[in-house]
Amino acid sequence: MPWLTLAALRERFRHAVDADRKWREEAVEDFGFKWGTAQWNASDLATLAMQKRPGLVLNKIAPLLKLLGGYQRLNRYDPILLPRTADDFEKAKKATALTKWVLEETDFLNEESEMFDDGVTCGRGWMEVGYEWDEDTGRGHIFVRRRSPFDIYPDPESRKYDMSDAKWVCDAQWVDRDDLAAAFPEHADTIEAITASYDSDEDDRGDRYYWYDSVTSKVRLVRMWYRTHAHVDRQTDWGETRKVRVKQVRVASFIGDLILEDVESPYEHGFLPYMWFLPDWDGEGDIPRGIVRDLKDPQREINKRRSQLLHLLNTMANRGWFVQEGSLSPEELRRMELMGSTPGIVVRYNGTPPVSFDTTQLPVAFANVEQACTNDLKEISGINEEMMGMNVPASASGRAIELKQQAAITSIAGMLDNLRRTKKQVMRMLWGYRGRKGLIQQYMTHEMAVRITTDDGKVDFVTMNERVPVPDPVTGQVPYIDENGQVIAAIMDDVSTWEFDIVLSDEPTSPSTRTAAFWKLLEAARQGVPIPPDVILEASDIPQKEQIKQAMANAQAQAMQAKGGPPNPPGGVPEGSAPPTREDILRMISGGQPVL
Numbered sequence: 001m002p003w004l005t006l007a008a009l010r011e012r013f014r015h016a017v018d019a020d021r022k023w024r025e026e027a028v029e030d031f032g033f034k035w036g037t038a039q040w041n042a043s044d045l046a047t048l049a050m051q052k053r054p055g056l057v058l059n060k061i062a063p064l065l066k067l068l069g070g071y072q073r074l075n076r077y078d079p080i081l082l083p084r085t086a087d088d089f090e091k092a093k094k095a096t097a098l099t100k101w102v103l104e105e106t107d108f109l110n111e112e113s114e115m116f117d118d119g120v121t122c123g124r125g126w127m128e129v130g131y132e133w134d135e136d137t138g139r140g141h142i143f144v145r146r147r148s149p150f151d152i153y154p155d156p157e158s159r160k161y162d163m164s165d166a167k168w169v170c171d172a173q174w175v176d177r178d179d180l181a182a183a184f185p186e187h188a189d190t191i192e193a194i195t196a197s198y199d200s201d202e203d204d205r206g207d208r209y210y211w212y213d214s215v216t217s218k219v220r221l222v223r224m225w226y227r228t229h230a231h232v233d234r235q236t237d238w239g240e241t242r243k244v245r246v247k248q249v250r251v252a253s254f255i256g257d258l259i260l261e262d263v264e265s266p267y268e269h270g271f272l273p274y275m276w277f278l279p280d281w282d283g284e285g286d287i288p289r290g291i292v293r294d295l296k297d298p299q300r301e302i303n304k305r306r307s308q309l310l311h312l313l314n315t316m317a318n319r320g321w322f323v324q325e326g327s328l329s330p331e332e333l334r335r336m337e338l339m340g341s342t343p344g345i346v347v348r349y350n351g352t353p354p355v356s357f358d359t360t361q362l363p364v365a366f367a368n369v370e371q372a373c374t375n376d377l378k379e380i381s382g383i384n385e386e387m388m389g390m391n392v393p394a395s396a397s398g399r400a401i402e403l404k405q406q407a408a409i410t411s412i413a414g415m416l417d418n419l420r421r422t423k424k425q426v427m428r429m430l431w432g433y434r435g436r437k438g439l440i441q442q443y444m445t446h447e448m449a450v451r452i453t454t455d456d457g458k459v460d461f462v463t464m465n466e467r468v469p470v471p472d473p474v475t476g477q478v479p480y481i482d483e484n485g486q487v488i489a490a491i492m493d494d495v496s497t498w499e500f501d502i503v504l505s506d507e508p509t510s511p512s513t514r515t516a517a518f519w520k521l522l523e524a525a526r527q528g529v530p531i532p533p534d535v536i537l538e539a540s541d542i543p544q545k546e547q548i549k550q551a552m553a554n555a556q557a558q559a560m561q562a563k564g565g566p567p568n569p570p571g572g573v574p575e576g577s578a579p580p581t582r583e584d585i586l587r588m589i590s591g592g593q594p595v596l
Helices: 006-035 042-050 061-074 086-105 108-122 177-183 185-196 292-316 330-339 364-381 398-410 413-431 439-443 511-526 533-538 545-562 582-589
Strands: 077-083 125-134 139-147 152-154 168-176 218-235 241-255 258-264 274-277 448-453 459-464 466-469 487-492 502-508
Touching: 006 061, 006 108, 006 152, 006 168, 006 218, 006 241, 006 258, 006 292, 061 108, 061 292, 061 364, 077 086, 077 413, 086 108, 086 139, 086 413, 086 439, 086 448, 086 459, 108 125, 108 139, 108 274, 108 292, 108 413, 125 413, 125 439, 139 413, 139 439, 152 274, 168 177, 177 185, 177 218, 185 258, 274 413, 292 364, 398 413, 413 439, 511 533, 533 545
Parallel strands: none
Antiparallel strands: 077 502, 125 139, 125 274, 152 168, 168 218, 218 241, 241 258, 448 459, 466 487
């Protein structure tokens, strides 16, 4: 069947909504705990207000999430493309440079971090990868953007992390009615008439989601990307044309009882253009969960105990008085009830004086239990100060600090690994997989200049998809113009034809990670490990890198000249001066620190 009926589309959407209902209830509360707006329920707050008791919110979940988000941002990794054949090394370098340019243009680092924050909060983060046309500029561009986890409804039967077994995914969001009518002018009248209908498929917040909102003039649009099969003509090796059954991805857009379109996916990679990030996922009947889910009860206990402690402190100054019967007149007794805790009060009594209740003892157990709850938050989440090298003795060695960090990171290694899996799937959408073109090969066919780093560490620019006129095969003249007056040209570095095998690796991009790697190499060299100085230099971020490289080259030239080799190159070591030693170069790399 080439496309789905309206009934089938609505049934799939209803199935996804029903399956997601429990998760969405939990996810809304997860974000409320993160923001500190849902750590008390309404009935408890009403009871506290009636009893004139405080309801404090000591949000200790938000700092933990900020710490985890900061760790992810300080330890980002750039994807690099590695060839599997020896003939494609240069192409791989250019492809890596082109990939970095695309990711920078689409602000991928920030989008990835926002997706990560969504995932660790509510259990799901979403990324959409696609190509869109800008009518204002008359140009198209590839985008990789974070999507709200509440807009996307995946196939509830999907069990694989890369969603390769998902039959569909729904993107349901509110769009402006006029914009929708302009995008589908053939349905403009129907879109206008559908404003009275409503969506009976979704009711997961206690109120109905109408297809049309009369206040904002927005319409509920559902785009369902789904997998199906189609029969196409294929040419066999012996020249025969046969019908074959192939996999196909389609996208259907519908509102209410109207299908706006149902067309084949414009992308050739064969993937659904959405990818999720799941920090904790078993794949079998579980509800996606983030860090917040297990921290709710300890957070509630902290709020309640601190509120109760504050209530006790507020009431201890006037807890009451012991008064002997008949020792106070009715007027004095009334004054004690009203002003018993007022400084300077004068009490007249006969016989035994009034004695106040004991106000010197505070319930120490409250403070101890609260500290236990705070420790529970860190133990349950696995997030602590050691992740960032904090809360360690000043006298601790670098190795000790590193071991503490590794122990802290172990508990979150799974979610970081899932983040890499998400990024790998995004890269597959950009570069294709198993013979299918990715977005870069499909759409980046125009001539462009890309900045790359050469083998000697210098910055250079290469041109992709460059059209170079070819000479006439008979006369040798350039350009070669055919019989129709067209210039015959060859395309150099044609990105659309790059189909070499690619594997994904990671290299650290954050300064903290690169610096750590640099100092490890430098320390090994100081201990006598024969690491070439140029290798250490490449791992550093010092601004005088090129000058040091020149000094190293001059030193090598001087040594060769001393052995009867070629003379000094221009700008080499002056005659009569000694070339820098290995220790001198290491000292330059380490910023002047002595070499052990």
